[in-house]
Amino acid sequence: DIQMTQSPSTLSASVGDRVTITCRASQSISDWLAWYQQKPGKAPKLLIYKASSLESGVPSRFSGSGSGTEFTLAISSLQPDDFATYYCQQYNSYPLTFGQGTRLVIK
Amino acid sequence: QVDLVESGGGMVQPGTSLRLSCAASGFTFASHGMHWVRQAPGKGLQWVSAISSDGNDKYYVDSVKGRFTISRDNSKNTLYLQMNSLRTEDTAVYYCARGLITARQYFDYWGQGALVTVSS
Numbered sequence: 001d002i003q004m005t006q007s008p009s010t011l012s013a014s015v016g017d018r019v020t021i022t023c024r025a026s027q028s029i030s031d032w033l034a035w036y037q038q039k040p041g042k043a044p045k046l047l048i049y050k051a052s053s054l055e056s057g058v059p060s061r062f063s064g065s066g067s068g069t070e071f072t073l074a075i076s077s078l079q080p081d082d083f084a085t086y087y088c089q090q091y092n093s094y095p096l097t098f099g100q101g102t103r104l105v106i107k
Numbered sequence: 108q109v110d111l112v113e114s115g116g117g118m119v120q121p122g123t124s125l126r127l128s129c130a131a132s133g134f135t136f137a138s139h140g141m142h143w144v145r146q147a148p149g150k151g152l153q154w155v156s157a158i159s160s161d162g163n164d165k166y167y168v169d170s171v172k173g174r175f176t177i178s179r180d181n182s183k184n185t186l187y188l189q190m191n192s193l194r195t196e197d198t199a200v201y202y203c204a205r206g207l208i209t210a211r212q213y214f215d216y217w218g219q220g221a222l223v224t225v226s227s
Contacts, residue, residue, distance in 0.1 A: 001169075032211055034213035034214070036152075036214075038152075043202055043217035043218065043219055043220060044152065044202075044214070044217055045217075046213065046214060046215050049213050049215075055215070087151065087152055089152075089154075089213060089214075091211050091212050091213045092211075094157070094166045095154060095166065095167075095168045095169070096142075096154040096157070096212065097154065098151060098152045098153065098154065099151075100151050101151045101152070
């Protein structure tokens with residue numbers, strides 16, 4: 001199974017900051033990686049697919065990069081609505097696996 | 108618009124069974140792979156099972172193999188998850204999620220979730 005490891009587990013930031021979240025795969029997954037945002041009590045929402053493709057309707061302040069085993073989600077200028085938990089997910093092979101999540105909190 | 112509505116959750120005792128359903132609308136259900144993803148209370152996301160668009164290919168996480176069965180009825184636009192021999196560690200919100208029409212599967216739409224509580 002492919003293990004996905006996110007860092008940091010918790011990230012404290014202020015509105016307007018630029019932040020990055022890292023996701024590492026235990027083996028190469030090419031660019032078969034997605035990022036999701038989840039708010040408490042809600043279903044996850046797709047942000048990025050194929051490592052760097054922005055899902056329709058997602059603000060352009062979100063961006064993804066990377067390939068192989070190391071990936072990054074960046075938010076260029078944090079908005080109040082962005083404080084949530086973020087997950088990466090590999091879809092290179094079954095079983096599909098998620099990172100453990102990164103909780104983005106207000107400083 | 109795409110809509111996925113789960114039903115069938117509830118509280119059950121260990122060792123018993125439960126069947127979840129996911130009613131899909133707003134898209135061509137028979138064209139998409141479909142998935143179940145769960146989230147234990149206060150924990151992260153765990154993919155549970157997938158089924159191909161025609162129902163011929165099924166995949167499971169190791170921890171549910173032999174206990175859970177995924178199925179679909181394309182005539183009713185409905186996805187199912189039959190859960191047998193439930194354990195306390197199966198307690199979670201279970202989300203139905205739409206995959207793609209291609210072989211590579213991420214999840215572009217999610218249902219609101221169904222809570223399954225396994226407790227004596």
